[in-house]
Amino acid sequence: MPRTLLIDPTPQREPSIELRSHWLRRAFIATALVLSATAPVLAAKNDGKVTDFLLDNGMEVVVIPDHRAPVVTHMVWYKIGSADEPPGKSGLAHFVEHLMFKAPTINHVAGELDRAVSAIGGSHNAFTDYDYTAFYVTVAPSALEQMMSFEADRMFTLIPTDDDIKTERDVIIEERRSSIDNNPQAVLDEEVDATLWQSQPYRIPVIGWMREMETLNWNDAVSFYDLYYRPNNAVLVVTGDVEPETVKALAEKTYGKVSAGPGLARIRPVEPEQNTKRTVTLTDARVSESRFSTQWVVPSYHTAEPGEAEALDLLADILGGGNRSRLYQQLLVKQGIAAEASANFQGTVLDATNFTIYASPRGDAKLADLEAAANAEVARIVKDGVTDDELDKAKDRRVRSVLLARDNPACLAHIYGSTLATGGSVKDVEEWPDRIRKVTADQVKAVAARYLVPSHSTTGYLLPKTEN
């Protein structure tokens, strides 16, 4: 299920003959990829050097110059997401994000920002997740000040009309139909989340439950907006062809004029201890191939004891991170019973998170046999741990992904923004490769044994609807 929701679903026009970039997907969605502090030799003076500072009103700013091309990416990350919504108002965070585009402000008529971005060939969009809402634009450096003015303006002067509210609510309802209701796998994923999490708000979909979405209104939205769209609850990340001093001066001139809101502690319902194994099954006539996924509750980078999240990150890579992984090698290559098999750890979230394995059977293989084989691989790591060789290779892959992220400044902006919006710091990002390097095989075995407990898990089955 797409957890991160975008305002604009259309491809940014010409996808040209772009390849399926798995790396890009990984780097973008990714957990905690980071720029290495021991970064490679840089030709340009300050390319890749991270500068961060606070404005007087508490807004945090991170600047990473990259002068290879005359473009800047500007992202504002609000530390507010769907998991911060009041009860009964699911979808509200995402709805407010949409209204930021839809509604006029005191200083600008509706659509003025869109036209301004378009007039310079810029690209802008936004997304909402459990823990953050981010707005981004990529433009020529000469337009940066204008973009910052627009972004600072809509931080506090939004004035939607009744019609804006009604129409945009219909838009997000259509978005829900597109992304969830028309897709059996997405419907199942939503129910699995609602079963995995017993109290923590990640049980509620970012897009919202349909019946609650239908009742969202401006009264709900405005209190949310007023409280959370404040400079002291936001992180600005600028990457590209710009100097930190320039960004600082522009930020003071624009965001610096916005008054701070109350300090906000993110206190959320806490997940109770889990003691059961749960299953969720969806049968649907559109499905012709079965699949399963099993999830466990594990700590995130923000909640983990030192070293545990890094160990989980490496565990996910070793168990199911690609075609060298144990699940792939065992289930696809050696046993030939799976068409796909993988594992995933979502580390960059504020609260406890999930660790997932997925697989679908190959040919006549039975789903139950496949599940048993996947569980056997998990049990084998719990019992015997991982080898030093596979651990070293996993570390290489994870650290390398960070070096490669330097190729795309927008990826870097995403890494810093998501980390800072989920309780991390610039230092956390920079030290991440070193922390990964320090993980031992014993630590990986320990997190597997501690968290991947079969009797405390949630499994989802997607099954064909058969006649009998």
Add this chain to the structure above:
Amino acid sequence: MTNQYRGAFGHALPSPGEGRAARRITPLAFLLLAVLFLILPALTAHAAMNIQEVKSQKGITAWLVEDHTVPIISVRFVFKGGTTQDPVGKEGLIHLMTGLFNEGAGDLDSDAFQVKLDDAGVEMSFEAQRDGIYGSMRMLSLRKDAAFDLLRLAVNRPRFDQEPVDRIRAQIFSGIIANERDPEAIAQRKWLRAIYGTHPYSRPDEGTKVSLAGITPADLSAFHKAIFARDGLHVAVVGDIDAKRLSEKLDQLFGELPQKQTLSPVADVAAKLGQQVEVNYDLPQTSLQLAFPGVGRSEPDFFAALLMNDILGGSPYTSRLWEEVREKRGLAYGVGSYLAGYEHSHALLVTTATRSDRAAETLSIVHRVVKDMAQQGPTEAELEASKKYLIGAYAINDLDSSSSIAATLVGLQVDNLGIDYIQRRSALIDQVTLDQVKAAAKKLLSAEPGIMVVGPLMGGKG
């Protein structure tokens, strides 16, 4: 309704920056995209980017953008002749082949090859498209010798061993089965048959269960030999490598390949429009797709059509379709249009997905917007705005990282646009007149479209 605003915030806005060229930003939206080859838009001037033509001793040519800022090298290449080359009865052969280049080559079996790839930290991928087989590689420049050597093996001496052939075939097979009862996938197959008839474009790239079963390692080797030859090759390289070193690598990679490809000829085909393909299923949301005639990349009115499409539905947030369907009425989350261009056919496509109980209304709005564009064309102001957008956006959307620059440069070579195209592009857009755009609108949008509908039976046609 008013917001409780927190104080005035007014200051004069600076004038918009003149869209200087650049590269950057790959929006997440890319990832949501169905794989369709769209016509490359024109490029904008990219002042900072110097493209060198590198010719190796053995006569292999590549376009190079040298940039040592980041220690990364991206390679992109294409061999002409994609899935259209699948022989009748063995559809899916080319697609299967592209899944096997990292599954063993030379003396290295699948496992040994992948261990080496992993050790060298190379990202290598191959992709079958209708008109070409594309390959990509990205590496840290420190490891370039090992990386290029693995790519050399993959390109020249792929093994197609039985075990990986069967495994990758089974994965593709699973994908085919998974789509068998999916209404969208069913409709797409039906649509391709309806508009392309018996032309190779009507066939699913991944083949069918029956055709896949009959493909042997010997078939794969034969087609590899026929397609991987020097006269069908285009190459682009971006990043931390100089021309001299690249020239050596080009010989190593491609210098031993045969001179000439052996391709089956593929006819041009005009998509058969003016028909409706409908797959009825009880869904909460109905997908709509309309196909109009397109325009070839080399035709003189290409840019007029590109601008017209941008105003109609190409531009996010500001296009007419976006305004009428989403902004004013909230009928859809996504709505837009694009020019789809292949070597042998092209079309202008409009797509949206809308609540099923109002699908007929949405379709009629789309028809009205299209008809208005066909009859009146855009306004002068719309055209000016669109020119600015298209000139500025190229760098941001298509030249945003070393791999996207490499992909763009290969596309320019395939379309035969010339190494100076990026410099010329802004002028090509600027000089288009309103009358030309109106003529393009009339030419493309006056036709009766092909329409695909996936959802419940619509009450009343739009």
